[in-house]
Amino acid sequence: MPTVSAHVALTLAQHIDAVFGVMGNGNAYFLDALEKQTDAVFTAVRHEQGAVVAADAHFRASGRIAAGTSTYGAGFTNTITALAEAVQAHVPLVLVVGDEPTSGPRPWDVDQIALASAVGARTYTVGRADAAATTVIAIEHALTYRVPVVLAIPYDVAALDAGEVPPAPEPRVPAPLAPRGEFAGGMLDEIAQALAGAERPFLLAGRGAWLAGAGAALGELAAATGALTASSALGRGVFPEAQYDLGVAGGFGADGAMELIRTADVAVVFGASLNQFTMRFGELFAPGTRVFQVDISPAATHPHVGGFVRGDARLAAEELVRRVTGATASAPASEHGFGAESRHAEAVPSAKGVSDAASEAVPARPWRETVDVPAARAYAPGDDLAPDGRLDPRSAARRIAELLPQDRVVVSDGGHFIGWANMYWPVAAPDRMMMVGTAFQSIGQGWPSVVGAALARRESTVVLTSGDGGGLMAIADLESAVRAAGGRGIAVIWNDAAYGAEVNLYGLKGLAEGPMRIPEVDFAAFGAAVGAEGVVVRTLADLDRLETWAAEDAATRRFLLLDLRISGDVIAPYQQEIIRVNS
Numbered sequence: 001m002p003t004v005s006a007h008v009a010l011t012l013a014q015h016i017d018a019v020f021g022v023m024g025n026g027n028a029y030f031l032d033a034l035e036k037q038t039d040a041v042f043t044a045v046r047h048e049q050g051a052v053v054a055a056d057a058h059f060r061a062s063g064r065i066a067a068g069t070s071t072y073g074a075g076f077t078n079t080i081t082a083l084a085e086a087v088q089a090h091v092p093l094v095l096v097v098g099d100e101p102t103s104g105p106r107p108w109d110v111d112q113i114a115l116a117s118a119v120g121a122r123t124y125t126v127g128r129a130d131a132a133a134t135t136v137i138a139i140e141h142a143l144t145y146r147v148p149v150v151l152a153i154p155y156d157v158a159a160l161d162a163g164e165v166p167p168a169p170e171p172r173v174p175a176p177l178a179p180r181g182e183f184a185g186g187m188l189d190e191i192a193q194a195l196a197g198a199e200r201p202f203l204l205a206g207r208g209a210w211l212a213g214a215g216a217a218l219g220e221l222a223a224a225t226g227a228l229t230a231s232s233a234l235g236r237g238v239f240p241e242a243q244y245d246l247g248v249a250g251g252f253g254a255d256g257a258m259e260l261i262r263t264a265d266v267a268v269v270f271g272a273s274l275n276q277f278t279m280r281f282g283e284l285f286a287p288g289t290r291v292f293q294v295d296i297s298p299a300a301t302h303p304h305v306g307g308f309v310r311g312d313a314r315l316a317a318e319e320l321v322r323r324v325t326g327a328t329a330s331a332p333a334s335e336h337g338f339g340a341e342s343r344h345a346e347a348v349p350s351a352k353g354v355s356d357a358a359s360e361a362v363p364a365r366p367w368r369e370t371v372d373v374p375a376a377r378a379y380a381p382g383d384d385l386a387p388d389g390r391l392d393p394r395s396a397a398r399r400i401a402e403l404l405p406q407d408r409v410v411v412s413d414g415g416h417f418i419g420w421a422n423m424y425w426p427v428a429a430p431d432r433m434m435m436v437g438t439a440f441q442s443i444g445q446g447w448p449s450v451v452g453a454a455l456a457r458r459e460s461t462v463v464l465t466s467g468d469g470g471g472l473m474a475i476a477d478l479e480s481a482v483r484a485a486g487g488r489g490i491a492v493i494w495n496d497a498a499y500g501a502e503v504n505l506y507g508l509k510g511l512a513e514g515p516m517r518i519p520e521v522d523f524a525a526f527g528a529a530v531g532a533e534g535v536v537v538r539t540l541a542d543l544d545r546l547e548t549w550a551a552e553d554a555a556t557r558r559f560l561l562l563d564l565r566i567s568g569d570v571i572a573p574y575q576q577e578i579i580r581v582n583s
Contacts (some may be wrong), residue, residue: 001161001162001163002033002037002162002163002164002165002166003029003033003158003159003160003161003162004029004126004128004131004153004157004158004159004162005029005030005032005033005034005128005153005158005159006029006037006158006162006165007126007131007132007135007162007165007541008030008033008096008126008132008135008151008153009030009031009033009037009038009040009133010033010038010132010165011131011132011135011136011141011165011168012034012040012094012096012135012139012151013034013038013039013040014068014168015065015136015171016040016064016065016066016094016137016139017039017040017041017064017066017168018040018041018043018055018058018064018066018067018069018452018456019034019040019041019042019043019055019066019067019068019069019096020042020043020044020045020050020054020058020066020067020068020069020448020451020452021042021048021051021053021069021070021096022044022045022046022047022048022050022051022069022070022071022075023044023046023071023074024070024071024098025098025155025482025489026070026071026072026076026097026098026099026153026155026158027069027071027075027096027097027098027153028071028076028153028158029071029153029158029159030069030096030153031069031156032111035469037470039240041455043451043455043480044480044483045448045451045477045480046476046477046479046480047078047297047448047474047476047477048070048071048075048076048078048079049078049079049081049444049445049447049448049474050082050447050451050474050476050477050480051068051069051070051079051082051095051165051448052068052079052082052085052086052093052095052148052453053082053085053436053445053448053449053452054066054068054430054448054449054451054452054455054480055067055068055093055094055095055148055452056082056085056089056091056093056148056436056449056452056499057411057434057436057448057449057450057451057452057456058093058452058453058455058456059091059092059093059452060091060412060431060436060452060453060458061409061431061432061434061452061453061456062431062456062457063211063431065092065093065094065139065142065143065454065523066093066094066452066456067093067095067096068093068094068095068096069095069096069097070095070097071097071098072097072098072099072100072109072112072155073108073109073110074095075098075100075374076097076099076110076112076115077110077115079095079097080115080119081440081442081445083095083116083119083121083148083150084119084120084440084442085436085439085440085442085445086121086147087119087120087121087147087148088120088439088440089436089439089440090146090147091143091146091147091148092143092145092146092147092151093107093142093147093148093149094139094142094148094150094151095148095150095151096120096151096153096232097112097150097151097152097153097520098152098153098154098158098291099112099125099152099153099155099249100112100154100155101154101155101156101345102154102156103156107228110435112150112152112189113125113150113152113179116150117510120147121147121148121149121150121504122147122149122150122371123149123150123151123152124137124138124140124141124149124150124151124152125152125153125154125156126151126154126313127157127208128157128160128162129162131153131162132165132166132168133149133166133168134170135151135168136169136171138151139171140171140172140173141226143171143173144172144173144174149317156309157269160444162361169322170374176212176312176314176315177296177310177312177315178311178312178315179294179310179312179315179316179319180311181310184309184310184311187292187307187308187309188309188316188319188320188323189323190292191268191292191307191309191320192320192323192324193332193443194266194268194292195221195225195227195266195268195320195324196225196291196324197266197268198225198227198264199265199367200228200263200264200265200266200367201225201226201227201228201264201265201266201267201366201367202227202228202229202230202261202266202267202268202437203218203221203222203225203227203228203229203230203233203239203267203268204229204230204231204232204249204267204268204269204270204272204311204410205218205229205231205232205238205239205269205270205271205272206231206232206234206235206269206270206271206272206273206276206278206579207232207234207235207271207430208235208271208272208273208294208295208296208313208428209235209238209270209271209272209313209317210234210235210238210268210271210430210431211271211315212271212312212313212314212315212465212476213314214238214270214271214312214313214314214546215238215239215240215520216240216315217317217318217321218238218270218313218317219239219240219241220317220321220325221317221321221324222239222241222244222368223241223431224321224324224325225366226326226366226367226368226369226463227244227366227367227368228244228245228260228261228264228367228368228371228373228520229244229245229246229248230245230246230247230248230249230253230257230261231245231247231248231249231272231274231319232248232249232272232423232431233248233250233251233252233277233278233435234430234433234434234435235272235430236248236426236427236430236433237273237426237427237428237429237430237432237433238429238430241365243373243374244368244373245294245377246260246261246371246373246376247278247286247377247426248276248376248422248423249261249278250278250279250284250340250574251277251280251281251419251421251573251577251578252375252422252573253280253377253575254377254379254423255573256375256376256377256378257376257377258280258284259376260371261284261285261375262283262284262285262286263286264285264286264289265288265289265290266289266290266292267285267289267290267292267319268291268292268293268294269291269292269293269295269305270293270294270295270296270313270316270317271294271295271296271313271388272295273297273301274293274296274301274304274305275301275303276454277574279302279304280577281577281581282304285304289304290306291304291305291306292306292308292309293305293307294308294309294311294313294316294317295304295307295308295310295313296310296312297310298310305469319482324388324536324569327546336567356374364488364530366456372477377460379394379398379423379424380394381394381395381398382394382395382396382397382398382570383395383483384539384540385539385567385574386566386567386569386570387567387569388569389567390496390538390565390566390567390568391537391538391539391540391564391565391566391567392566392567392570393417393420393494393564393566393570393572394420394424394570395540396420396537396540396543396566397420397421397423397424397425397426399406399540399543400424400425400492400543400546400562401404401424401425401426403543403546403547403550404425404461404490404546404550405461405550406428407459407460407461408425408427408430408432408460408461408462408463409427409431409432409433409434409453409457409460409461409462410425410427410433410434410463410464411434411436411446411449411450411453411461411462411463411465412433412434412435412436412437412438412446412449412463412464412466412470413436413437413443413444413445413446413447413449413464413466413467413470413471413474414435414438414441414442414443414444414445414470414557415438415442415443415466415467415469415470415494415499415500415501416467416494416496416499416500416501416504416571416575417465417467417494417496417500417572418435418438418465418572418573418574419572419573419574419575420444420465420494420572421433421465422435423572423573424427425463425465430550431435432448432460433472434453436449437470443467443469443470443473444469444470444473444474445470445474446464446466446470446471446474446491447466447471447474447475447477447480447481447491447558448477448480448481449474449477450462450464450476450480450481450482450484450485450491451477451480451485452490454481454484454488454497457485458488460488461483461488461489461490461533461550461554462488462489462490463489463490463491464481464490464491464492465492465493465494466491466493466494467493467495467496467499467500468493468495468496468497468498468518468520468521468523469498469499469500469518471493471521471523472518472521475526478526478527478530478532479531481559482527482530482531482532482559483530485559486554486559487552487554487555487556487557487558487559488554488561489532489551489560490546490549490559490560490562491523491527491532491559491562492562492563492564493561493562493563493564494521494564494566495520495564495565495566496523496566496567496568497517497518497519497520497521497568498516498518498568499516499517499518500516500568500575501575502515502516503516503568504571504575504579505575505578505579505582508579520565522534522536522563523561524536524563526561526562527559527561529562531558531559532559532560533549533557533558533560533561534561534563535557535560535561535562535563536563536565537562537563537564537565538565543562545560545562546560546562
């Protein structure tokens with residue numbers, strides 16, 4: 001008869017097709033059932049943190065929820081940092097773990113429920129009679145609240161017979177949050193009027209807008225108002241008209257683009273949290289800019305916001321398009337829209353007068369037709385070599401961008417180096433650039449991110465960007481990345497023989513630099529040891545191997561690891577911004 005663990009595995013596999021983890025005695029029966037009785041794909045990683053990181057990256061790359069798994073105790077505690085990152089980044093996933101017996105803790109057990117709760121993750125514990133139902137509830141919770149959940153299997157029930165697996169209902173996920181009520185309607189009127197009357201309108205979108213599927217509606221709104229656009233670091237590519245897009249807003253933005261944003265008279269922000277980095281520590285917008293925000297958060301997320309609408313970014317953007325372009329309330333509505341046939345129509349009143357005024361107010365030659373957007377979003381090219389004789393990371397990043405395959409999915413670890421890929425490597429959509437670790441300000445999650453992204457995007461080239469500090473911290477899963485991505489994988493290690501952010505922030509203050517330095521490591525040799533092709537890059541000419549590699553058949557080439565020996569003296573602009581604020 002199926003065991004409790006089999007109930008969990010069989011039910012989970014109805015909704016999740018990718019599981020990552022490390023086997024131990026707490027999850028052995030679960031993995032046995034998963035492998036023998038389901039079609040879900042299990043991918044082994046070498047450190048339990050990697051189980052959560054891979055599931056996290058899988059969702060960011062595909063939008064499909066995945067699972068991680070570990071044993072109890074030390075296996076579970078190894079997942080905590082990655083679990084905290086997923087909580088703070090609002091990434092749904094399920095972590096299946098072993099747990100202490102129902103009879104009570106053993107000498108080596110810890111309070112796993114308390115540990116998970118401390119970082120914001122809820123735990124669901126299965127029993128002999130409810131394992132399948134509890135599994136569905138856990139998935140439902142993860143999807144509803146966009147957070148990771150822990151699904152615990154007590155050690156003494158894992159192998160118990162539980163009878164036939166009962167049919168499990170589909171997880172229920174709430175419909176998109178529609179702006180509703182007279183206050184939401186009035187604020188949408190106000191935003192439409194402000195955009196219509198603006199001389200220099202600007203739209204900013206983040207990852208929330210992408211998750212809401214708002215790209216097309218935002219493109220229509222930008223076209224209707226003549227607005228320039230930009231995105232947060234996690235939302236790049238969400239606007240369809242790249243010729244009017246200023247790129248990434250905030251510390252990763254080009255100086256010319258940020259100067260243009262400061263001249264905007266009206267700015268509307270969709271699905272972006274407006275954190276300190278996106279807001280350039282409060283200096284993204286000029287004091288006179290009217291700033292509006294649309295988000296599913298309960299309230300505005302920055303004091304510069306003067307008008308707030310709580311709601312789904314797509315639904316709000318579609319309604320603004322109708323108002324700005326002169327559509328009446330009887331216009332066809334989308335599935336969750338606001339037309340006469342919508343169940344929300346009564347909540348948001350018609351804005352015919354607003355729409356007519358808006359149509360007349362949009363200038364014949366809008367702002368975006370009068371500025372040189374490509375010039376504004378250009379970055380400094382850098383020098384071939386920095387004054388210290390090591391590679392200039394700016395020129396290296398620019399050259400790599402010229403050579404990378406167009407189908408790339410970029411995954412980033414945390415550290416000083418994050419500026420280079422974010423500035424110089426454009427991607428086609430938000431799900432093709434992800435930064436796992438930055439929400440929790442952690443490093444060491446790069447290698448297992450490759451594992452999750454490679455399984456989620458089997459036809460794309462997965463490119464890791466990582467520093468030497470984070471690369472060493474997660475080195476156990478270098479092997480996992482090479483195995484998972486094979487000839488579709490590239491790793492770019494920005495090797496400055498230091499924890500660069502610490503040197504920049506604290507070395508400049510005169511603190512002892514010894515703990516901030518790392519003896520130069522040969523990452524190319526590390527890669528070769530686990531089956532990758534490693535290339536030490538000291539000059540731009542050494543990057544020619546990337547060009548020939550990209551032209552080879554992915555089925556026959558090896559994972560390529562580029563060990564860039566860069567100068568630590570070239571400081572990324574976003575770090576210079578942080579240094580200025582901290583000083």
